[in-house]
Amino acid sequence: MSAELINGRDLAQELRNQMKDEVIALKKDGVTPHLTVVLVGDNPASRSYVKGKEKASAEVGIQSKVIELPGTVSEEELLQLINELNDNNSVHGILVQLPLPKHIQEQKVIETISPSKDVDGFHPVNIGRMMTGQDTFLPCTPFGIMTMLHSKDISIEGKHAVIIGRSNIVGKPIGQLLLNENATVTYCHSKTKNLKEFTTKADILIVAVGRPNVINEEHVKEGSVVIDVGINRLQDGSLTGDVDFDSVVEKASHITPVPRGVGPMTIAMLLHNTIKAAKGLT
Numbered sequence: 205m206s207a208e209l210i211n212g213r214d215l216a217q218e219l220r221n222q223m224k225d226e227v228i229a230l231k232k233d234g235v236t237p238h239l240t241v242v243l244v245g246d247n248p249a250s251r252s253y254v255k256g257k258e259k260a261s262a263e264v265g266i267q268s269k270v271i272e273l274p275g276t277v278s279e280e281e282l283l284q285l286i287n288e289l290n291d292n293n294s295v296h297g298i299l300v301q302l303p304l305p306k307h308i309q310e311q312k313v314i315e316t317i318s319p320s321k322d323v324d325g326f327h328p329v330n331i332g333r334m335m336t337g338q339d340t341f342l343p344c345t346p347f348g349i350m351t352m353l354h355s356k357d358i359s360i361e362g363k364h365a366v367i368i369g370r371s372n373i374v375g376k377p378i379g380q381l382l383l384n385e386n387a388t389v390t391y392c393h394s395k396t397k398n399l400k401e402f403t404t405k406a407d408i409l410i411v412a413v414g415r416p417n418v419i420n421e422e423h424v425k426e427g428s429v430v431i432d433v434g435i436n437r438l439q440d441g442s443l444t445g446d447v448d449f450d451s452v453v454e455k456a457s458h459i460t461p462v463p464r465g466v467g468p469m470t471i472a473m474l475l476h477n478t479i480k481a482a483k484g485l486t
C-alpha cells in the first residue's frame with residue numbers, strides 16, 4: 205500500500221484563491237485587510253518565512269507591512285512598538301516572527317499583542333478560547349493541519365491521535381483541536397519512554413519534534429494518517445521532515461510531504477486569520 209499524499213502547497217493555493225474573493229468583497233465595503241509583521245534580528249529562516257507571508261498576502265490582496273528591528277533592540281522598545289500597533293486602527297493583524305533573541309521574553313511579547321489583532325493565535329486569551337471550543341484565532345500550524353485532515357474527509361471522532369512534541373505553537377494546540385473534535389489524544393515528548401509503544405497505536409500521528417527521521421515504518425500502524433510538521437535543513441541545503449517519508453509512505457493511508465506539506469498551510473491560515481481580524485470577528 206502506498207499512502208495518499210496530502211499536498212499542503214496545492215491546498216494552500218486553493219484557499220488563497222477563495223480568499224481573493226473575500227478580500228474583494230471587504231474592499232468594496234471600504235476595508236482593506238492589513239497585516240503588520242515584526243521581524244527582529246537576521247535569522248535567515250525567519251526572513252524567508254516573513255518574505256513568504258508578504259508574498260502570499262499580496263497575492264490575495266491583503267496589505268502587509270514588515271517592520272525590521274535589529275537583534276539588539278530592547279524588550280521595552282519592542283513592547284512599545286506593539287502597543288503603537290495595537291492603537292493603530294488601520295492595522296488588523298499583528299505578528300511577531302519567532303524565535304526572538306534570547307534577551308527578549310517571547311511570552312511577554314505575545315501577551316502584549318491585543319487578542320483582537322493576534323492573528324498568530326498565541327495570546328493566552330485566544331488559547332483559552334480555543335481550549336473552551338469558542339470561535340477565535342486558531343494557531344496557524346495546528347489550524348492548517350486540521351484543514352488538511354478535513355480536506356481529505358479523514359474522520360477524527362473516536363480516533364486515537366498521538367502527538368509527538370509539546371511546543372506551545374504546535375504540539376499542545378494540535379492536541380487540543382483534535383480533542384475538540386472528539387479524538388482520544390496522547391502526548392509524547394522527549395521524556396517519553398518507549399515511544400514506539402504509543403506511536404504504533406496511533407490512528408493519526410502528528411510529528412513535531414524538529415529532528416530528521418525520528419519516525420520510520422516501525423513506529424507507525426498500517427493505514428494510519430501521518431502528519432509531518434518538521435522542517436529540518438540538511439547540510440546540502442535541502443529540506444526534510446521528522447518522518448522517514450520513503451519507509452512510512454508504504455504503510456500509512458495518508459501522509460504529508462516536507463516541503464510542500466504543513467509549511468505552506470501555516471501561511472494560508474495566517475491570511476485566513478487576518479481576513480477574520482479585518483472583519484472584526486473576534
Ligand SMILES: Nc1nc2c(c(=O)[nH]1)N[C@@H](CN(C=O)c1ccc(C(=O)N[C@@H](CCC(=O)O)C(=O)O)cc1)CN2
Nearest residue numbers: 253300301302303324344345463464465467468470471
Ligand atoms: N510568529 C510565528 N513564528 C513562527 C511560526 C508561526 O506560525 N508564527 N511558525 C514557524 C515558521 N513559519 C512561519 O512563521 C513557517 C515555516 C515554514 C513554512 C513553509 O512554507 N515551509 C516550506 C518550505 C520553505 C523553505 O523552503 O524554507 C514547506 O514546508 O514547504 C512557512 C512558515 C516558526 N516561527
